[in-house]
Amino acid sequence: METLANLEAFVRSAEFGSFSEAARRLSLTPAAVSRNVAMLERNLGVRLFHRSTRKLTLTEAGETFRLALGNKLDGIQTAIAEVAAGTEEPAGKLKVSMAPTFGVTHILPLLPGFLTRYPRVKAEWHFENRQVDLVAEGYDAAIGGGFDLSPGLVARTLAPAHIVAVASPAYMIGRVPPTDPTNLLALDGIVMRTLQTGRIRVWTMRDVAGRQVAAPLSETTIVNDPNAMREAALLGLGVAMLAVPDVQPALDTGTLVRLVPRWWSDAGAISLYYSSRTLVPLKTRVFVDWIADSFKEQRLAERFAGSLAQ
Known part of the structure; x- marks a missing residue:
């Protein structure tokens, strides 16, 4: 099963079209985000991004995976945050x-x-x-x-x-x-x-x-x-x-x-x-x-x- 960190790295990289911007939003290094995405690709057995020195774009498989995830990641993150707080307190x-x-x-x-x-x-x-x-x-x-x-x-x-x-x-x-x-x-x-x-x-x-x-x-x-x-x-x-x-x-x-x-x-x-x-x-x-x-x-x-x- 994929870790939340790998999925989050993929979703944010797809959202911003950049490992660097995704890293900034996640408070990680670009290398860490790239590594998490690479691990996800290796586990899924497909390439999710086309990479170049100037641009990061989704492959067809990557776009399909992004659509399949939809808004589920946000829901999972929220549920984890609220459970971690120990109460239903905002x-x-x-x-x-x-x-x-x-x-x-x-x-x-x-x-x-x-x-x-x-x-x-x-x-x-x-x-x-x-x-x-x-x-x-x-x-x-x-x-x-x-x-x-x-x-x-x-x-x-x-x-x-x-x-x-x-x-x-x-x-x-x-x-x-x-x-x-x-x-x-x-x-x-x-x-x-x-x-x-x-x-x-x-x-x-x-x-x-x-x-x-x-x-x-x-x-x-x-x-x-x-x-x-x-x-x-x-x-x-x-x-x-x-x-x-x-x-x-x-x-x-x-x-x-x-x-x-x-x-x-x-x-x-x-x-x-x-x-x-x-x-x-x-x-x-x-x-x-x-x-x-x-x-x-x-x-x-x-x-x-x-x-x-x-």
């Missing part, structure tokens, strides 16, 4: 990705209670404005919106991702409040140039009656980060279109006000993404439930709904 590093402003404002405050309840879990939370590859980058979960739901991923919806127009009270002094989204163009705009396309995002706003209107802003101030947009709005530089969760605290304190309050843009949903492996690690399962339950208890889905005038 344990291990919990690596999660989330947007900086949203994560720090709404998710980070949930961490003390979570770690008190599950002290054997070690949090490694990354705050970043990008869509990560959960499997390739070793994340247990990610929180955000707009992820490509590739095979093997599950999305658990937490709240709507609604975009609203905001400005500081100081900026609006002496200015006529806009009555509909088209009037926003007359004000100074704080807009974002997306890193992916290099374009300025123009939103279409809607109301509860279903009417839709384009809401372009003048390109008075251009930044490349949502947090910078919010700070620019707080400084009184103009109007910004931002996600409700990112501006909720400022709206609550009155340091920002919502313009055309019955209009919003729908950017989809804020979801919690995780791998749909046959046996999801217990640390991930309890984290998903903790976040989902917290959102329900705090009624965050309702608070983040731009369709509700604030």
